[in-house]
Amino acid sequence: MRIRYLLLHAYGMGGTIRTVINQANAMVRAGHQVELVSVVRRRDRPQFALDPRVKLSALVDQRGGVAPPSLGARMRRKLRGRMVPSGEFAIRYFTPDVEKAVIDFVGGVDDGVLVTTRPGLNLLAARFAPRRAVRVAQEHMNLATHRPDVRQAVLRHYRAFDAVVTLTETDRREYEQALPGVRVERIPNAVHKVDHPHSDQTGKIVVAAGRLFAQKGFDLLIPAFAGVVKRHRDWQLRIYGTGPKKDELRALIEEHRLYNNVFLMGRTEHFDEELRKASLFVLSSRFEGLPMVMIEAMSHALPIVSFDCPTGPADVITHGVDGLLVPPEDVAGLTAALNQLIGDRDARLRMGAAAAKTVLDYAPDAVMPRWESLFRELLSRR
Amino acid sequence: MKPHAEVEEIWPGDGRVRVLGLVHGLDAEGGLESLGEWRAALVLREPAGPELDYPATVRGKRFELSVPIGDLIAPQAPDKGVWDLYLRAGDRRLRVGRRLDDIRDKASIMVFPAQLIPVDEGFVHVRPRYTVNENVSIDYWYGP
Numbered sequence: 196m197r198i199r200y201l202l203l204h205a206y207g208m209g210g211t212i213r214t215v216i217n218q219a220n221a222m223v224r225a226g227h228q229v230e231l232v233s234v235v236r237r238r239d240r241p242q243f244a245l246d247p248r249v250k251l252s253a254l255v256d257q258r259g260g261v262a263p264p265s266l267g268a269r270m271r272r273k274l275r276g277r278m279v280p281s282g283e284f285a286i287r288y289f290t291p292d293v294e295k296a297v298i299d300f301v302g303g304v305d306d307g308v309l310v311t312t313r314p315g316l317n318l319l320a321a322r323f324a325p326r327r328a329v330r331v332a333q334e335h336m337n338l339a340t341h342r343p344d345v346r347q348a349v350l351r352h353y354r355a356f357d358a359v360v361t362l363t364e365t366d367r368r369e370y371e372q373a374l375p376g377v378r379v380e381r382i383p384n385a386v387h388k389v390d391h392p393h394s395d396q397t398g399k400i401v402v403a404a405g406r407l408f409a410q411k412g413f414d415l416l417i418p419a420f421a422g423v424v425k426r427h428r429d430w431q432l433r434i435y436g437t438g439p440k441k442d443e444l445r446a447l448i449e450e451h452r453l454y455n456n457v458f459l460m461g462r463t464e465h466f467d468e469e470l471r472k473a474s475l476f477v478l479s480s481r482f483e484g485l486p487m488v489m490i491e492a493m494s495h496a497l498p499i500v501s502f503d504c505p506t507g508p509a510d511v512i513t514h515g516v517d518g519l520l521v522p523p524e525d526v527a528g529l530t531a532a533l534n535q536l537i538g539d540r541d542a543r544l545r546m547g548a549a550a551a552k553t554v555l556d557y558a559p560d561a562v563m564p565r566w567e568s569l570f571r572e573l574l575s576r577r
Numbered sequence: 578m579k580p581h582a583e584v585e586e587i588w589p590g591d592g593r594v595r596v597l598g599l600v601h602g603l604d605a606e607g608g609l610e611s612l613g614e615w616r617a618a619l620v621l622r623e624p625a626g627p628e629l630d631y632p633a634t635v636r637g638k639r640f641e642l643s644v645p646i647g648d649l650i651a652p653q654a655p656d657k658g659v660w661d662l663y664l665r666a667g668d669r670r671l672r673v674g675r676r677l678d679d680i681r682d683k684a685s686i687m688v689f690p691a692q693l694i695p696v697d698e699g700f701v702h703v704r705p706r707y708t709v710n711e712n713v714s715i716d717y718w719y720g721p
Binding site: 429445449452454455458459460461472 | 585586587588590679680682685686687688689690
C-alpha cells in the first residue's frame with residue numbers, strides 16, 4: 196500500500212508527532228510504501244526516531260523564519276475566505292502560504308491512503324483531496340474539546356472522509372452521532388513498548404508529566420498535593436516537562452510552602468527509569484485525547500490517580516481496579532484519592548499489576564495491525 | 578564518602594532559614610550528642626571572611642538548625658555574598674548538603690524562596706540554595 200501521513204510539524208516535539216511517526220515506522224516495517232509530509236519545517240531533523248525507509252519531506256521550509264504571505268496568497272485567501280477556522284488551536288501556523296501549500300499537496304494525492312492528523316489539515320483534505328484517494332482523518336484530541344467554529348466545520352466537511360479515527364470509545368460515539376453515515380473507528384495510540392521493569396512500590400514518589408501549560412492542570416495538582424503533604428510529609432511530587440507556565444507553577448509551590456515536596460523536574464532522557472522509581476502516577480488534565488504518558492506509566496505497573504476529564508482516563512482506567520478516577524477539576528477529591536493510595540501499599544501493588552495488564556491493549560503489536568487492516572479494507576472498496 | 582549532614586527539609590521563613598536532616602557517615606560510642614555541643618556554622622565564601630555560629634540540635638542521627646538572615650549581610654560585602662553552611666561539634670565540621678537522593682541538578686529543581694530585608698532604598702534578598710556539589714549555601718544580594 197502507499198500511505199501518506201500529513202503532519203503539521205514532523206520536526207517538532209509532542210504526543211501527536213511521536214504517535215504518527217510511530218505509525219509511519221510500523222507501516223514501513225510492514226512493507227508498505229510510506230511518506231511523511233510535514234506542512235512546515237522549523238528544524239533540521241525530526242526529534243523522534245524515523246525509520247530511514249519512510250520518505251520525509253516538507254511543504255514550507257520555515258527554518259529561516261516565517262516569510263510574510265505573498266500578495267497572491269493573500270488575495271486568494273481574501274477571495275476564498277479562511278479555510279481553517281480561527282478556533283483551530285494551531286491557527287497561527289495556517290498562514291495564507293501554508294494553507295495554499297497544503298491545498299496544492301492534498302489536491303495532488305490521487306492514489307493510496309492519505310492520513311491527516313489535525314482539524315486544520317483534516318478540513319483541507321476533506322475539501323481538496325481527490326475522491327480517488329482513500330482519505331482518513333485522525334482525531335488526536337476529542338470532538339467535545341474543539342471550539343465551536345472548528346466543531347461546526349467538522350460537522351460540515353468530515354462527511355467526505357472514508358474514515359474518521361478517534362483515540363477513545365467515548366469520542367468514537369460522539370463522532371458517530373455527529374456524523375451519521377460516516378465510518379468512525381477507534382484505534383488508540385500505541386506506546387513504544389509495554390514490557391518495562393515494574394515499580395517495586397517503595398519510592399515515596401508521585402510522578403506527573405506534560406507540557407507546563409493550562410491544559411495539564413498542574414495548577415490544580417499542586418494545591419491538591421498540599422493536602423497530601425499534611426499527612427505524608429516525606430512524599431514527593433515530581434512534575435516532568437517544560438513550558439510557559441513554569442514560573443507560575445513555581446510561585447504556586449512557594450505559596451503552598453511545598454518546596455520540600457514538589458519539584459519541577461524539567462526534561463529528562465530517562466523517563467522510563469523515573470517512572471520505575473515512582474509509586475503513583477497522577478493526571479490532572481482539564482482535557483486530553485488519549486494521555487499516552489499515563490499509559491506509559493501503567494506499563495511500569497504504576498496505579499493511576501486521574502481526573503475523569505474528556506477524554507481518555509475513563510476509557511483506559513477502571514475505577515478501583517487499575518487506578519482511581521476523580522471528578523474533573525475536583526482538587527479535594529484528588530487529594531483524597533492520592534492519600535488513599537499513598538496510605539495503602541497493598542492496593543498500589545494490586546492496582547499496579549492490573550495497570551500493567553491493561554496497557555497490553557496499547558502495545559504496538561495490538562494497535563498497528565488495526566491500521567493496516569483498516570487501510571486495506573478501505574482501499575479494497577475502491 | 579566523608580561524613581556530612583544530609584538535608585531533608587529547608588524552611589526559609591520568619592527571618593530565618595531552618596534546616597532539618599540526618600547526620601550521615603558519623604558514629605560515636607556515646608551517641609552523636611557525646612561529641613560536644615553541636616552548632617550551626619556559616620562561613621562567608623565570597624568574599625572569604627568571617628564565620629557565624631548558632632545553636633543546633635542533634636538527637637540520635639537527626640539534626641535541626643536555624644540561622645537568622647538578618648546577620649548575613651557582611652559589613653565587608655554589603656551588596657552580595659555567599660555563605661556556606663556547616664554543622665559542627667568542636668573541631669569536627671560537617672558540610673550540610675543533600676547527596677543521597679536521586680535528583681541531580683538540584684540547583685534548578687529544588688528551588689527555595691528568597692526572603693527580603695529592607696535596606697535603604699531597596700532590599701537584600703536572602704535565599705538558600707544547592708551548590709553544584711549539592712551542598713547548601715545561602716546567597717544574599719542587594720536589589721530592588
